[in-house]
Amino acid sequence: MTAFADRAIEDQIAQWRSYAQRHSxxxxxxxxxxxxxxxxxxxxxxxxxxxxxxxxxxxxxxxxSLDALSREFARAHSERLWKQLVMTxxxxxxxxxxxxxxxxxxxxxxxxxxxxxxxxxxxxxxxNPDGYVPPFYFxxxxxxxxxxxxxxFAWKRGWNAMRALWLGxxxxxxxxxxxxxxxxxxxxxxPEIPDTELLTILHLPIxxxxxxxxxxxxxxWFSGSGRMDxxxxxxxxxxxxxLIALGGGVFTLFTITMFLAIDVNPGWLVxxxxxxxxxxxxxxxxxxxxxxxxxxxxNMAPVLTRLFTPLFTLLLLTFxxxxxxxxxxxxxxxxxxxxxxxxxxxVVGLVLYSASARDxxxxxxxxxxxxxxxxxxxxxxxxxALAAIAARISEFGFTPNKVAALGENLILLVNLSxxxxxxxxxxxxxxxxxxxxxxxxxxxxxxxxxxxxxxxxFPPLFGFR
Amino acid sequence: xxxxxxxxRLLTYIELQRIRLRRMEMTKDLVAASAxxxxxxxxxxxxxxxxxxxxRVAELSGGHLQWxxxxxxxxxxxxxxxxxVAAKWGAAETGRKRRYYRITKDGRTQLAVQRQQWQxxxxxxxxxxxxxxxx
Numbered sequence: 001m002t003a004f005a006d007r008a009i010e011d012q013i014a015q016w017r018s019y020a021q022r023h024s025x026x027x028x029x030x031x032x033x034x035x036x037x038x039x040x041x042x043x044x045x046x047x048x049x050x051x052x053x054x055x056x057x058x059x060x061x062x063x064x065s066l067d068a069l070s071r072e073f074a075r076a077h078s079e080r081l082w083k084q085l086v087m088t089x090x091x092x093x094x095x096x097x098x099x100x101x102x103x104x105x106x107x108x109x110x111x112x113x114x115x116x117x118x119x120x121x122x123x124x125x126x127x128n129p130d131g132y133v134p135p136f137y138f139x140x141x142x143x144x145x146x147x148x149x150x151x152x153f154a155w156k157r158g159w160n161a162m163r164a165l166w167l168g169x170x171x172x173x174x175x176x177x178x179x180x181x182x183x184x185x186x187x188x189x190x191p192e193i194p195d196t197e198l199l200t201i202l203h204l205p206i207x208x209x210x211x212x213x214x215x216x217x218x219x220x221w222f223s224g225s226g227r228m229d230x231x232x233x234x235x236x237x238x239x240x241x242x243l244i245a246l247g248g249g250v251f252t253l254f255t256i257t258m259f260l261a262i263d264v265n266p267g268w269l270v271x272x273x274x275x276x277x278x279x280x281x282x283x284x285x286x287x288x289x290x291x292x293x294x295x296x297x298x299n300m301a302p303v304l305t306r307l308f309t310p311l312f313t314l315l316l317l318t319f320x321x322x323x324x325x326x327x328x329x330x331x332x333x334x335x336x337x338x339x340x341x342x343x344x345x346x347v348v349g350l351v352l353y354s355a356s357a358r359d360x361x362x363x364x365x366x367x368x369x370x371x372x373x374x375x376x377x378x379x380x381x382x383x384x385a386l387a388a389i390a391a392r393i394s395e396f397g398f399t400p401n402k403v404a405a406l407g408e409n410l411i412l413l414v415n416l417s418x419x420x421x422x423x424x425x426x427x428x429x430x431x432x433x434x435x436x437x438x439x440x441x442x443x444x445x446x447x448x449x450x451x452x453x454x455x456x457x458f459p460p461l462f463g464f465r
Numbered sequence: 466x467x468x469x470x471x472x473x474r475l476l477t478y479i480e481l482q483r484i485r486l487r488r489m490e491m492t493k494d495l496v497a498a499s500a501x502x503x504x505x506x507x508x509x510x511x512x513x514x515x516x517x518x519x520x521r522v523a524e525l526s527g528g529h530l531q532w533x534x535x536x537x538x539x540x541x542x543x544x545x546x547x548x549x550v551a552a553k554w555g556a557a558e559t560g561r562k563r564r565y566y567r568i569t570k571d572g573r574t575q576l577a578v579q580r581q582q583w584q585x586x587x588x589x590x591x592x593x594x595x596x597x598x599x600x
Binding site for chain 2: 034039041063065069073077361
């Protein structure tokens, strides 16, 4: 790497550099590295007798077209693709056309999702007959929307009809298990929902989300980066959905207030149409927004994890210290098990989303140590809780809720323990961060598999209690 | 700048490149497939940096394996991401900074695997070509 006395060459190199930097897939250090190469090459060529600007031209030509190079870099660093899509100027027209077509497809799917919610009404299952929503709607909530979401991704990724049909299988199975079991219905409203039915309501979406993931990822399922993209997508969708829901809440509030002002009760419109149809349509709209506007709030999930990782670490450590200090044991109530499950889910989420936005090549820093501390303290807290719960189960026997929660707890415990181990060896620089990322994305299907087991096996196993 | 002489020399250079390419045109796939074992093997000889690796590849292949220079870097970054090589910024002899690459333990394992695979391909081709030349 050489600095050149010739001003003209320095100028040309500076120009080349600023041009290279405009390519979004190339980051500052990449450009540095390429510039070094260019300088070496120019140095060697001038040494071989070429004049300065000749050498520069040849060196640039040998470097290759920046468009092609940018594409290769984007492929090597797919997490950057997420931030900035590489667009070549020539493809702009074609893209405008596809975008317009996409808007129509999305609109059609939103309408379909909104109407899907109303279809059961045609067959006599009314949405809120006596001011409460029958459990049928809760059991099938994910089935109104997820298949349409899968259709959207199948369309977007250009799946052929045969493969799309295969994709329909998990949804068909989901519909079967959600509706075939004879749960007892208590006629007095509001109906009391049996435990196993509640478990189905909670677990079916988790199981089916994997099928949406397969549609989203397409051919890249077996590459870790594809699944990581799906994790990012899920997080951003959750954020968009919350934002849309907030807006929807304000809209609903205005609808009610304004119509009440003229003494018209809009209850049937709000409860029967606005909220259920809006909630279904918002999933599709949110997904489309995430797909289309990836770069707008690209960094929301990582920012939130940065914000809350220290806070949760502090909470867990304080909790442990207080428990040791006061010596008061965990009071195992019915909800405690679920609370600790949620705690572990949250910690996994924090780890997953900070991993999804992390540059895998960066060396470990303080934040990584903090994450390890978070994981370890969550493991300790959960260990204490598990011991208490085990004692209680041996005393009072198994119920579907406890078995489901315990299963989830164990799955999360395995995930976090290995995550902690990988994090520790990453901090000691024995392993690359990619190993941790790999473990997380490989483990994803396990959660859905367990959810599927709960949906398919628990109701008959526990006699539809 | 004597524009005429400059363009004459440039055209000569391009013509030379064209001739070199025609002499032996490697398919893109083959070049891409051989990139990983080549880079790993070169780094197994000792730590190195981009420009030196390119030079070594040209030297080893007698100039037949000509990559567009830039394409080496995405390959290096991918290997780094997979943990096969490690990189750090260091100082070049001229005092400017330069990124040096080093093969890791994982990388050596990967190199051994690649080596076995390429030997299988090599043996198979050799077998059939021997037969063809004897017939």
